Amino acid sequence: MGARADREVEGRDGTPVGRRAVLGLLGLGTAGVLVGARVQDKVAEGLAPISAIDPTGLSDLVPGAGRFRIYTVTGDLPEMARSAWRLRLGGLVDRPDTLTFADLTEMEPVGLTADFQCVTGWRVADVPWKGVRLSDLLDRAGVQPGATHLRLTSFDGVYTESLTMEQARRPDVIVAYEMLGGAITKAHGGPVRLYVAPMYGYKSLKWLDGIEVTDHLEPGYWEHLGYDVDAWVGRSNGRDDEPPEVSGS
Amino acid sequence: MTAPARVDTLVGDRLVRFDRAERWLHWINATLVLVLIATGSIMYIGALSGLVGRRLLVRDLHVWSGLLLPIPFLAVVLGRWGRGFRSDCARLGRFLTDDWRWFRRRERRFGDLRVGKFNAGQKVNAILVAGALPVMFGTGLVLHWARSFPEGIRTGATFVHDWGYVALGLLVAGHIVKAMADPVALHAMRTGLAPARWAKATHPRWHDEVVGEPTADEPDEAVDHAEPGDHDHEGALDPAGGVASPTPYDGARSDQP
Numbered sequence: 001m002g003a004r005a006d007r008e009v010e011g012r013d014g015t016p017v018g019r020r021a022v023l024g025l026l027g028l029g030t031a032g033v034l035v036g037a038r039v040q041d042k043v044a045e046g047l048a049p050i051s052a053i054d055p056t057g058l059s060d061l062v063p064g065a066g067r068f069r070i071y072t073v074t075g076d077l078p079e080m081a082r083s084a085w086r087l088r089l090g091g092l093v094d095r096p097d098t099l100t101f102a103d104l105t106e107m108e109p110v111g112l113t114a115d116f117q118c119v120t121g122w123r124v125a126d127v128p129w130k131g132v133r134l135s136d137l138l139d140r141a142g143v144q145p146g147a148t149h150l151r152l153t154s155f156d157g158v159y160t161e162s163l164t165m166e167q168a169r170r171p172d173v174i175v176a177y178e179m180l181g182g183a184i185t186k187a188h189g190g191p192v193r194l195y196v197a198p199m200y201g202y203k204s205l206k207w208l209d210g211i212e213v214t215d216h217l218e219p220g221y222w223e224h225l226g227y228d229v230d231a232w233v234g235r236s237n238g239r240d241d242e243p244p245e246v247s248g249s
Numbered sequence: 250m251t252a253p254a255r256v257d258t259l260v261g262d263r264l265v266r267f268d269r270a271e272r273w274l275h276w277i278n279a280t281l282v283l284v285l286i287a288t289g290s291i292m293y294i295g296a297l298s299g300l301v302g303r304r305l306l307v308r309d310l311h312v313w314s315g316l317l318l319p320i321p322f323l324a325v326v327l328g329r330w331g332r333g334f335r336s337d338c339a340r341l342g343r344f345l346t347d348d349w350r351w352f353r354r355r356e357r358r359f360g361d362l363r364v365g366k367f368n369a370g371q372k373v374n375a376i377l378v379a380g381a382l383p384v385m386f387g388t389g390l391v392l393h394w395a396r397s398f399p400e401g402i403r404t405g406a407t408f409v410h411d412w413g414y415v416a417l418g419l420l421v422a423g424h425i426v427k428a429m430a431d432p433v434a435l436h437a438m439r440t441g442l443a444p445a446r447w448a449k450a451t452h453p454r455w456h457d458e459v460v461g462e463p464t465a466d467e468p469d470e471a472v473d474h475a476e477p478g479d480h481d482h483e484g485a486l487d488p489a490g491g492v493a494s495p496t497p498y499d500g501a502r503s504d505q506p
Contacts, residue, residue, distance in 0.1 A: 006346055010365035010454060011339035018342025018376045025380025029409050033388060036408030037401045070298040073305060120395065121407045187298075238396045 068116070068124055070187045073221065078156040078207045082183075082191045087175075091151070091213035094142030101177065101191060107132045107140075110174055112197060115244035117233050119200040123241070128248075129195050131176035135169040137211065149217050152194060153210035161194065161205040161220035162229060165213075172197035172246045175208065197246045199231040200239075254441060256333035257366070257459050263442040264459050266366070270330035271337065272441055277321045282382075282421060284314045289414055315389045318382065340366050341375045347454070348372060366455035370427070378420050385413045 008014060032039075072078075082101040090096040110133055116124045134150075143165070150168050152161040167173065176195045177184060184190030189206020196203040202222040223229050228236040233243045254265045267275070288311035291297045292304075301307065325331045347362050348369040354362060367375070391398050391406035398406070428435050431451075437443040448456040 006363070008345045008347075010345060010367075010458070011336060011343060014343035014345040014348065016342060017344045018338075018372070018379070021376045022380040022383075025377070025384060029384030029387065029413070032409035032412070033391070033402060033405035036405030040404060040408045069292070071304050072298065072302045074302055076300070076302045120392075121400075121404050240400050 068188065069118070069122060072156070073158050074156045077186045078154070079186045080155060080191060080207070085191050086209065087192065088210045088212075089137060089141045090211075092144040092147040092215060093138075093213050094144060095140075097141055099137075104132060104175065104177055104192065107136060110171075110248070112172060112174060112195070112246055112248040114172070114197040114246040114248075116201055116204070117241055117244060119202060119227060119231070119237050119239065127179060128181055129174060129176045129197075130178035131174040131192075131195065133171060134163075134173045134175055134194070134211075135171070137175060138165075138168060138213070141213075143213055146215050147213045149214050151210075151212040151214055151218050152205045152208060152220070153212070154189075154205055154207040155209040156207050159205060159207065159221050160218075161203055162218055162223065163196070163203070164217075164230075167196070167199075167230075170198070196231075197244055198233060200227075200233055200237060202227060203231045256336060257455070259445070259459055260442065262445050264445055264448050264456065265441055266437040266443045266448075267337075267441045268330075268333035269441065270325050270328075271333045272438060274321050274325050274334060275438055278318070281314045281318050281321075282417075285311060285318075285385075286414075286418055286421065288314070293411070293414060312389075312393055315386060315393075318386055337366070341372050341379075344369065344372065345454075363454040363457075364452050365458075366452055368452070374420055374424055374427075378417070378424075381413055381417045381420065385410060385417060388413065 070077075085101050087099040087104070088096075089099065109130055112129045113126055114129070116127050148165055150163045150165065152163070154160065163173070173196050174194075175192060177190075177192050179188060179193075179195075184193055186207075189204075189208070192208050194203070194205040194208050202220075205220070217229065219229055230236055233239075234241045235243075254260060254268055256265050256268045256271070258265050288307050291301045291307050292311065298304075325334050345365065347364065351362055351364065351369040388406040388410040391403060392410060395403050428438070433443060433447045445456060445460065448459070
């Protein structure tokens with residue numbers, strides 16, 4: 001049958017592929033929403049060994065790969081060399097202090113391995129962290145009676161966070177100077193950041209440069225935007241994520 | 250100034266490929282989608298996130314562009330300007346015998362295939378985009394109002410939105426590359442008009458449908474076409490030039506819902 005012989009009219013004749021395909025895609029999208037959580041876990045599991053040895057970083061672009069997403073609320077990534085970095089420790093303490101990076105690494109180190117869970121849903125499994133316990137820093141400065149909260153600040157000038165004294169003294173709350181087996185990059189909040197293992201990622205303040213001990217709560221940056229102050233993973237922000245397992249010393 | 254040109258009619262030596270509403274819809278939608286892809290990329294790719302920063306501004310731009318996305322479509326479909334758009338949707342949505350054959354051909358333009366107003370590749374791209382946009386819109390709503398949805402649904406929506414970003418990015422990139430490769434087609438989306446000679450060469454079934462030549466055995470009657478760009482749309486629609494009579498199929502299409 002010659003091509004010219006056909007009397008088909010475009011738009012009227014032929015197979016309604018479009019309607020079927022669009023409905024099919026809507027169905028596929030809905031199915032993806034319903035089972036995506038499980039599929040994503042499998043993808044992340046499958047990719048983890050590849051990402052670990054992939055020098056190009058391309059495998060990180062595959063959706064669903066367990067990877068960090070970088071948030072910065074200011075116009076650029078704050079950058080500071082380890083040698084220039086200082087941590088001001090003040091407020092209701094007996095011995096206010098300004099620490100250098102070397103001061104921090106001379107203290108007793110702790111290593112933790114725990115998941116990083118973001119309140120928006122992504123999670124990076126088994127991230128190795130190294131730093132010092134926040135409680136050790138507080139002991140070093142000597143917390144005065146009546147102190148109830150901490151106010152933490154970032155050298156980006158905008159990001160702030162808060163913790164209760166009880167939360168700050170947990171053994172899985174650290175001031176970290178290494179993660180993922182190396183120095184903390186500026187994208188991840190280096191040279192020094194907070195890591196609050198049992199809470200959602202926004203509590204783990206990046207680009208840490210100040211700890212102030214206070215007698216009142218001052219909600220942090222994201223908390224002003226509506227996120228919970230007590231950000232326990234799985235028990236806040238209306239979420240029911242699995243709390244991260246913390247291992248290490 | 251002049252009556253709005255109806256799609257699939259002859260104006261002088263040119264065919265009306267897209268009416269005014271379709272062109273406005275295309276360029277508004279293109280702007281929104283490009284803003285969505287750009288801001289989405291900034292939030293999705295860590296290296297870009299660090300470079301641009303301003304998380305909240307980027308997020309708000311993304312959310313607002315996304316929320317605006319259906320409005321131009323609704324305006325065209327629900328308003329009285331949707332004639333050309335609906336007619337073209339019907340064309341894009343149905344595969345003729347020659348469309349199936351198109352996929353198997355290496356040489357598509359100069360063979361015996363009678364390609365319609367849109368070739369099968371354009372149809373596939375349009376159909377996939379038409380399916381992907383509502384999926385991205387829906388999952389985007391879940392992500393934005395995440396607190397109203399259970400955890401599993403939110404993770405699932407993130408998963409679909411991420412994969413949709415990759416798929417839609419490839420579709421849009423393919424569309425832009427193809428459009429850049431054919432200046433006449435690009436010009437048609439700017440002015441609405443395409444030279445009859447181009448239509449005859451690349452979309453013969455459409456050309457014959459509009460011009461009213463059922464077979465291609467007769468000599469090429471296409472008038473010399475001027476360089477695209479030296480007429481603007483309004484000028485080409487001068488009443489003296491005359492708007493061609495409705496095509497034989499016009500009646501059938503006007504019955505479309």
